[in-house]
Amino acid sequence: MRLTTKGRYAVTAMLDLALHSEQGPVSLADISNRQGISLSYLEQLFAKLRRQQLVSSVRGPGGGYRLAGELKTISVAQVVDAVSESLDATRCEGKGDCQHGEVCLTHHLWEDLSAQIHRFLSDISLADLVQRRDIQSVRDRQDNQQRITAEQIACSQI
Numbered sequence: 001m002r003l004t005t006k007g008r009y010a011v012t013a014m015l016d017l018a019l020h021s022e023q024g025p026v027s028l029a030d031i032s033n034r035q036g037i038s039l040s041y042l043e044q045l046f047a048k049l050r051r052q053q054l055v056s057s058v059r060g061p062g063g064g065y066r067l068a069g070e071l072k073t074i075s076v077a078q079v080v081d082a083v084s085e086s087l088d089a090t091r092c093e094g095k096g097d098c099q100h101g102e103v104c105l106t107h108h109l110w111e112d113l114s115a116q117i118h119r120f121l122s123d124i125s126l127a128d129l130v131q132r133r134d135i136q137s138v139r140d141r142q143d144n145q146q147r148i149t150a151e152q153i154a155c156s157q158i
Contacts, residue, residue, distance in 0.1 A: 003080070003085065003087065004085060006045070006083050006084075006085050007079075007080040007083060007085035007087075009035075009037050009041065009042075009045060010045050010048075010049065010079050010080065010082065010083040010085070011076055011079050011080065012035050012037065013031050013035065013037060013042055013045060013046070014049070014054070014055075014067075014074070014079045014126060015126060015129055015130070015135070016031045016034055016035055016139075017031065017055065017065055017066075017067060018067060018071055018074075018126040018127075018129070018130050019130055019135070019136075019139045020139075021066060021067055021071075024062065024064075024066075025057075025058040025062065025063050025064030025065060025066050026064045026065055026066070027063070027064040027065075028042045028043060028046060028064070028065065030064075030146075033146055033149075034142045034143070034145075034146055035142075045083055046065060048082055048083045048084065049079070049082050049083070050065075051082075052078070052081075052082035053068050053069075054067070054068055054069070054074060054078060054079065054082055055067060055068050056068045067126070070127070071125060071126040071127035071130055072125050072126075072127040073125065074125060074126045075121065075122050075123070075124060075125050075126075076121040076122075076124045076125075076126075076129075077118055077121035077122040077124075078122075080121060087114055087117050087118050087121070088110075088114050089110040089111075089113045089114045089117070090107055090110040090111055090114065091104070091110070092104075092107070094111065094114070
């Protein structure tokens with residue numbers, strides 16, 4: 001079982017938003033540049049996140065996205081669920097028809113694993129992640145890279 005790209009990207013983008021939220025609304029273009037996620041894919045993900053009221057959009061110059069709630073109230077599981085991502089470890093997608101229309105020998109084991117993973121991710125908030133030193137270190141590196149790139153572009157236009 002694995003979390004697919006949709007869920008991973010949604011969590012990554014929400015964490016980026018959380019890490020930069022003190023600066024005001026965050027543009028999807030900035031998230032795209034920092035995280036290497038296509039802008040059109042982020043637009044699709046954020047439409048789903050907005051529908052689930054995890055983010056709100058701010059229009060106009062300096063606009064972008066903000067978290068719709070406090071960091072401590074938004075769990076990783078909520079983000080994954082918002083983009084309709086399944087954490088199902090069963091082969092039958094939880095339907096119970098894994099072996100010729102019947103439950104297979106290990107169906108309940110994988111179903112229990114799926115529930116454990118969901119509980120684990122439910123216990124991790126964006127606030128928990130933002131406070132981690134390793135995540136702050138990655139943010140600092142990405143911000144420095146983005147700043148250097150912007151300076152290089154500005155110098156080449158002179």
